[in-house]
Amino acid sequence: xxxxxxxxxxxxxxxxxxxxxxxxxxxxxxxxxxxxxxxxxxxxxxxxxxxxxxxxxxxxxxxxxxxxxxxxxxxxxxxxxxxxxxxxxxxxxxxxxxxxxxxxxxxxxxxxxxxxxxxxxxxxxxxxxxxxxxxxxxxxxxxxxxxxxxxxxxxxxxxxxxxxxxxxxxxxxxxxxxxxxxxxxxxxxxxxxxxxxxxxxxxxxxxxxxxxxxxxxxxxxxxxxxxxxxxxxxxxxxxxxxxxxxxxxxxxxxxxxxxxxxxxxxxxxxxxxxxxxxxxxxxxxxxxxxxxxxxxxxxxxxxxxxxxxxxxxxxxxxxxxxxxxxxxxxxxxxxxxxxxxxxxxxxxxxxxxxxxxxxxxxxxxxxxxxxxxxxxxxxxxxxxxxxxxxxxxxxxxxxxxxxx
Numbered sequence: 001x002x003x004x005x006x007x008x009x010x011x012x013x014x015x016x017x018x019x020x021x022x023x024x025x026x027x028x029x030x031x032x033x034x035x036x037x038x039x040x041x042x043x044x045x046x047x048x049x050x051x052x053x054x055x056x057x058x059x060x061x062x063x064x065x066x067x068x069x070x071x072x073x074x075x076x077x078x079x080x081x082x083x084x085x086x087x088x089x090x091x092x093x094x095x096x097x098x099x100x101x102x103x104x105x106x107x108x109x110x111x112x113x114x115x116x117x118x119x120x121x122x123x124x125x126x127x128x129x130x131x132x133x134x135x136x137x138x139x140x141x142x143x144x145x146x147x148x149x150x151x152x153x154x155x156x157x158x159x160x161x162x163x164x165x166x167x168x169x170x171x172x173x174x175x176x177x178x179x180x181x182x183x184x185x186x187x188x189x190x191x192x193x194x195x196x197x198x199x200x201x202x203x204x205x206x207x208x209x210x211x212x213x214x215x216x217x218x219x220x221x222x223x224x225x226x227x228x229x230x231x232x233x234x235x236x237x238x239x240x241x242x243x244x245x246x247x248x249x250x251x252x253x254x255x256x257x258x259x260x261x262x263x264x265x266x267x268x269x270x271x272x273x274x275x276x277x278x279x280x281x282x283x284x285x286x287x288x289x290x291x292x293x294x295x296x297x298x299x300x301x302x303x304x305x306x307x308x309x310x311x312x313x314x315x316x317x318x319x320x321x322x323x324x325x326x327x328x329x330x331x332x333x334x335x336x337x338x339x340x341x342x343x344x345x346x347x348x349x350x351x352x353x354x355x356x357x358x359x360x361x362x363x364x365x366x367x368x369x370x371x372x373x374x375x376x377x378x379x380x381x382x383x384x385x386x387x388x389x390x391x392x393x394x395x396x397x398x399x400x401x402x403x404x
Contacts, residue, residue, distance in 0.1 A: 106148070123148065124192070186384045283342055337360065
């Protein structure tokens with residue numbers, strides 16, 4: 001699935017259509033090219049030839065993906081898993097593409113039948129993609145929805161691209177939304193997406209009318225805070241240090257030697273699956289089907305998308321970006337906090353960094369909340385839309401919700 005094959009012909013480079021009360025500029029309807037049969041067969045053959053490593057005795061997930069689990073999954077991958085099923089779904093989405101600063105920016109652009117409907121921008125993270133939001137798209141038919149493929153991630157990989165920092169991604173996404181003709185919008189993000197959303201709110205505050213976040217962005221995990229921390233805040237930072245020591249090794253490797261890791265994962269689909277699936281399962285609510293939030297076809301779809309697009313190496317780029325002090329964000333913010341998020345902070349800590357007007361906690365759900373709990377995710381997103389409407393009308397909304 002070579003991104004360069006999908007550049008539109010010159011005569012299609014500009015589409016001028018009316019929607020959302022604005023006029024689209026320099027955008028083009030984009031076709032997601034199907035994977036070649038030879039590439040699907042190559043993947044199956046590679047998986048079938050997988051040579052398990054010699055490992056010391058271990059049980060459970062404490063030392064990584066268990067041998068028995070991975071063996072059963074790869075057997076299904078090499079045999080009965082059919083990539084064409086999710087591919088048909090992926091290709092059916094309303095894709096669009098624009099070029100920002102010479103780089104292609106690709107997105108799902110789902111339009112409401114109401115031209116004056118509000119606009120929401122949904123930003124994914126790692127190790128996921130636009131697939132994070134598949135389950136919320138049907139719940140948002142009354143608003144215009146833009147789901148960008150962040151640069152370097154599936155759907156936005158081209159040979160020789162410059163490493164994209166979250167700040168660069170924020171500029172690209174803002175340029176995308178402007179090219180689509182929208183002037184004001186709500187931005188929702190998680191993981192890398194929450195960092196990008198934060199930069200968008202700071203740099204493009206005239207356009208970002210409200211934020212919706214599902215985690216405290218990583219750039220906030222080790223701040224130089226002045227003043228006393230509450231006991232809960234101190235506990236949060238202790239937990240963060242402990243988590244980095246026991247679970248955060250991947251971050252250091254992806255930040256310091258990304259090309260070494262990328263060479264290994266780009267040549268071994270089973271290695272890629274182990275690297276990604278450990279996070280998908282470990283960071284999600286374990287009370288889903290068969291004890292997991294993802295079934296095996298979901299997992300293989302997400303991993304296969306990385307494999308066929310060759311995105312794993314460039315998806316590491318945000319981890320090597322120097323941390324930036326973006327300061328306090330005064331954009332009205334709605335927070336949806338799911339109990340099994342990696343490091344769930346309390347509202348007081350969040351309010352040190354954001355103008356939190358709506359706070360909703362759930363006893364279910366994890367890091368991939370839009371996928372795991374789409375209905376609850378949409379509740380929080382609509383809270384942000386209420387805040388945006390309050391900004392438009394010159395009023396405020398200070399509702400704070402508790403655990404349902």
